[in-house]
Amino acid sequence: MDVKTVVIQLVSAFISSLGFSLLFGMRPKYLAPASFGGLFTWGVYLLCAQIFTGAFMPCFIASAYAVMFAEFLARMLKTPATLFVIPAVIPLVPGSFLYYAMDSAVHGERAAAAEFGTKALVFALGIAAGLSVVTALRELRTRK
Amino acid sequence: MILNTEMQAVLTDCLLDMGVLLIDAGAEISRVEDTLSRMAHAYGAKRADVFALTNYLSATLEFEGGAPLTETRRIMQSGGTDLFRIEKLNELSRECCAAPFSPEDLRARVDKISSGKKPFSFVLGGSILAAGAFAVFFGGSVWDGLAAAALGAMIAVLGERLSRTQVSTVVSDLLLSLITGLCAGLLCHFIPVLLMDKIIIGDIMLLIPGLAMTNAVRNILSGNTISGFIRLCESLIWTGAIAGGFMLALIFTGLLF
Numbered sequence: 001m002d003v004k005t006v007v008i009q010l011v012s013a014f015i016s017s018l019g020f021s022l023l024f025g026m027r028p029k030y031l032a033p034a035s036f037g038g039l040f041t042w043g044v045y046l047l048c049a050q051i052f053t054g055a056f057m058p059c060f061i062a063s064a065y066a067v068m069f070a071e072f073l074a075r076m077l078k079t080p081a082t083l084f085v086i087p088a089v090i091p092l093v094p095g096s097f098l099y100y101a102m103d104s105a106v107h108g109e110r111a112a113a114a115e116f117g118t119k120a121l122v123f124a125l126g127i128a129a130g131l132s133v134v135t136a137l138r139e140l141r142t143r144k
Numbered sequence: 145m146i147l148n149t150e151m152q153a154v155l156t157d158c159l160l161d162m163g164v165l166l167i168d169a170g171a172e173i174s175r176v177e178d179t180l181s182r183m184a185h186a187y188g189a190k191r192a193d194v195f196a197l198t199n200y201l202s203a204t205l206e207f208e209g210g211a212p213l214t215e216t217r218r219i220m221q222s223g224g225t226d227l228f229r230i231e232k233l234n235e236l237s238r239e240c241c242a243a244p245f246s247p248e249d250l251r252a253r254v255d256k257i258s259s260g261k262k263p264f265s266f267v268l269g270g271s272i273l274a275a276g277a278f279a280v281f282f283g284g285s286v287w288d289g290l291a292a293a294a295l296g297a298m299i300a301v302l303g304e305r306l307s308r309t310q311v312s313t314v315v316s317d318l319l320l321s322l323i324t325g326l327c328a329g330l331l332c333h334f335i336p337v338l339l340m341d342k343i344i345i346g347d348i349m350l351l352i353p354g355l356a357m358t359n360a361v362r363n364i365l366s367g368n369t370i371s372g373f374i375r376l377c378e379s380l381i382w383t384g385a386i387a388g389g390f391m392l393a394l395i396f397t398g399l400l401f
Contacts, residue, residue, distance in 0.1 A: 008280065008281075009281055012277040012278070012280040012281035013277075013281060014277075015273055015274075015276075015277035016273070016274045016277035016278045016281060016349070018270075018273055018274075018277075019269075019270045019271065019272070019273030019274025019275070019276075019277060020270060020274050021227075021270070022266045022267075022269050022270030022273065022274075023266065023267055023270030023271055023274060023350075024170075024225045024226070024227045024262075024270070024355070025225070025226045025227045025228035025229070025261075025262025025263075025266055025267075026227045026228070027227075027228065027231060079231060079234065080171075080175065080230065080231075080234060082171070082172060082175075082227075082230070082359070082362075083227050083230070083231070085358060086225075086354060086355045086358060089354070089358065090274075090349070090354060091281065093349060093352055093354050095278065095282070095345050095348040095349040095352055096282045096345045098348060098352070098383075098387065099341060099344055099345045099348055099390070100341070101387075102387050102390055102391050102394065103341065103394060105391065106391050106394045106395055106398070124357075127358075128357075128361045131358060131361050131362065132361060132365055135362060135365050135366075136365060139365075139366070
């Protein structure tokens with residue numbers, strides 16, 4: 001993957017996170033920090049994708065990173081972490097695989113549909129797993 | 145603060161209204177239960193049992209020397225996200241736990257929050273930015289981004305209209321994705337430089353219930369299994385409806401052109 005593609009992806013990840021923060025009604029003063037969440041998460045994903053084969057591990061690590069970033073921001077700004085989780089995690093959502101799975105299904109290409117569907121599922125599981133691990137760790141830490 | 149029976153009833157009513165607003169705005173269930181019971185204790189309740197599901201809320205408050213008060217609410221709307229409101233309510237509960245105001249003042253504050261929604265310009269602007277940027281993110285050109293952004297604006301406007309009708313989320317998702325898919329097909333037919341897949345992917349991202357799914361997982365992890373599973377099932381069904389809508393659109397455009 002060349003530098004130009006990486007830069008385009010990072011910038012568009014930032015703008016899409018900004019879009020989602022707006023869409024969900026986030027306060028203007030939190031927009032900038034929340035949008036950097038998307039950029040950083042995608043950066044972490046791209047880095048991990050160089051190291052690991054397959055999509056699960058990169059997605060898992062990036063999602064765990066996204067939640068930690070959200071928790072960190074929430075502590076700093078004294079607001080609920082939920083606010084920042086979505087903008088950070090959103091670039092990992094497998095919208096493209098979902099589309100290609102549907103497209104293949106419509107054209108009767110079952111094998112391709114199954115492959116794309118599985119990829120979408122792997123991403124969804126990766127996100128859920130990353131989220132779960134960090135949330136569980138946080139609960140361990142704060143339970144009294 | 146010592147409350148008379150009448151004020152206790154006002155308070156219970158207020159707390160449940162807050163709970164409904166929180167659930168409506170997409171807050172986690174554990175947070176809703178936690179917020180309400182904290183507030184009740186701040187007002188001197190010796191017991192506060194709050195139970196919430198994504199479509200149901202009940203609370204029983206018991207004050208020193210009084211009979212227990214119970215109220216329940218059936219929550220009709222669901223699925224929307226309004227961080228603006230969650231934050232306002234969060235702020236209110238923090239202030240209130242630090243120094244409780246009179247139940248009438250609380251009532252006024254809650255009513256003020258419930259009448260103010262996130263501005264539609266945020267939704268519109270956010271949809272345009274997110275859809276456009278995602279089309280580029282997944283490898284589309286600037287033109288694909290612009291087309292996706294235009295359809296994103298259409299989704300925001302139509303979605304707002306549909307949310308005011310009786311239409312359920314499943315049907316509205318199906319309609320929105322069908323219409324978006326058809327428009328994308330038409331655009332690509334008349335402007336051949338556009339890539340249909342990139343445009344649709346940008347707009348799919350707007351419709352996918354990402355937050356609902358994330359919250360479902362968080363709910364399950366925090367022990368609210370029923371709410372988590374309700375949300376998870378709902379978001380899977382919604383995703384199915386979105387996929388179905390786009391598939392129909394792909395079939396129609398395939399037949400037309």
